[in-house]
Amino acid sequence: MIKPYIPAPTLLKGRVILVTGASQGIGREAAKLFAKYGASVILLARTVKKLEILYDEIEQAGFPTPAIYPMNLANAAPKDYEDLYKNIETHFGKLDGLLHNAAMLGTLTPIEHYTIEQWYQVLQVNLNSAFLLTQATLPLLKRSEDASIVFTSANEGFQGKAYWGAYGVSKFAIQGLMQTLANELEAHTAIRVNSINPIKVKTALRKNAYPAENNSSLPLPQDILSQYLYLIGPDSGGITGKNFDVA
Numbered sequence: 001m002i003k004p005y006i007p008a009p010t011l012l013k014g015r016v017i018l019v020t021g022a023s024q025g026i027g028r029e030a031a032k033l034f035a036k037y038g039a040s041v042i043l044l045a046r047t048v049k050k051l052e053i054l055y056d057e058i059e060q061a062g063f064p065t066p067a068i069y070p071m072n073l074a075n076a077a078p079k080d081y082e083d084l085y086k087n088i089e090t091h092f093g094k095l096d097g098l099l100h101n102a103a104m105l106g107t108l109t110p111i112e113h114y115t116i117e118q119w120y121q122v123l124q125v126n127l128n129s130a131f132l133l134t135q136a137t138l139p140l141l142k143r144s145e146d147a148s149i150v151f152t153s154a155n156e157g158f159q160g161k162a163y164w165g166a167y168g169v170s171k172f173a174i175q176g177l178m179q180t181l182a183n184e185l186e187a188h189t190a191i192r193v194n195s196i197n198p199i200k201v202k203t204a205l206r207k208n209a210y211p212a213e214n215n216s217s218l219p220l221p222q223d224i225l226s227q228y229l230y231l232i233g234p235d236s237g238g239i240t241g242k243n244f245d246v247a
């Protein structure tokens with residue numbers, strides 16, 4: 001990406017983009033930005049109230065009407081992903097972008113004491129749901145002339161770090177999933193697959209991970225989004241299998 005990135009105002013016109021974890025933090029601001037550039041965004045998270053507020057903001061700004069899709073990735077069954085596929089198929093007929101952004105931190109605990117239930121839950125939300133969602137929506141992404149899947153990585157998923165437990169392990173695995181999928185799809189489809197590591201952003205997740213940190217100088221989600229826009233849109237055509245750190 002050439003900096004500063006100056007996207008065309010209609011960069012995402014006519015595109016349908018699903019964003020997980022759209023109720024707050026990075027996902028919320030990314031979804032709003034995609035809508036600003038012309039995309040119909042599908043907003044997925046658990047907290048309906050927050051999704052409704054975002055829906056209203058997008059409508060009031062005059063951007064394409066979004067869709068709300070409440071879903072708990074911790075306990076969704078394969079049938080729920082099938083239903084999501086059917087809903088998108090009925091309302092939009094295709095999918096051009098998928099931002100896997102939702103994640104939970106779990107607890108910062110030594111492996112020795114990590115509770116089994118929490119281990120399963122973190123891996124379900126951060127990793128297994130990304131597999132299930134990708135598999136369910138691939139037929140819709142294949143209908144797009146230029147589709148992009150973006151996963152979300154983290155520093156703890158490149159270098160193992162004490163106490164980061166299931167969160168760190170899930171992010172290691174997300175890199176594996178991203179690279180495997182990119183390699184599978186590059187020869188036969190117009191789907192590119194990459195990941196973004198947001199490094200340090202002032203969000204609830206960051207606050208939970210570093211409660212004592214003075215976060216006043218951390219970037220806000222809206223400050224780090226140009227790489228998201230670039231990767232989800234057509235300007236990143238041909239780029240696949242790569243991770244990008246944003247700061």
Ligand SMILES: NC(=O)c1ccc[n+]([C@@H]2O[C@H](COP(=O)([O-])OP(=O)(O)OC[C@H]3O[C@@H](n4cnc5c(N)ncnc54)[C@H](OP(=O)(O)O)[C@@H]3O)[C@@H](O)[C@H]2O)c1
Pocket residue numbers: 020021022023024025026027044045046047048050071072073074075100101102103104125152153154155197198199200201202203204205206
């Ligand atoms: N902030 C950072 O410094 C940083 C650094 C590196 C990587 N990241 C990554 O960036 C991504 C976004 O993080 P963030 O900092 O913006 O975190 P955040 O503010 O805590 O947002 C997390 C989002 O995930 C959703 N989510 C959590 N559990 C869910 C579940 N069971 N089902 C459905 N949705 C669920 C939340 O929505 P509901 O609660 O409404 O469900 C929320 O919208 C994550 O993948 C994170 O690992 C962040």
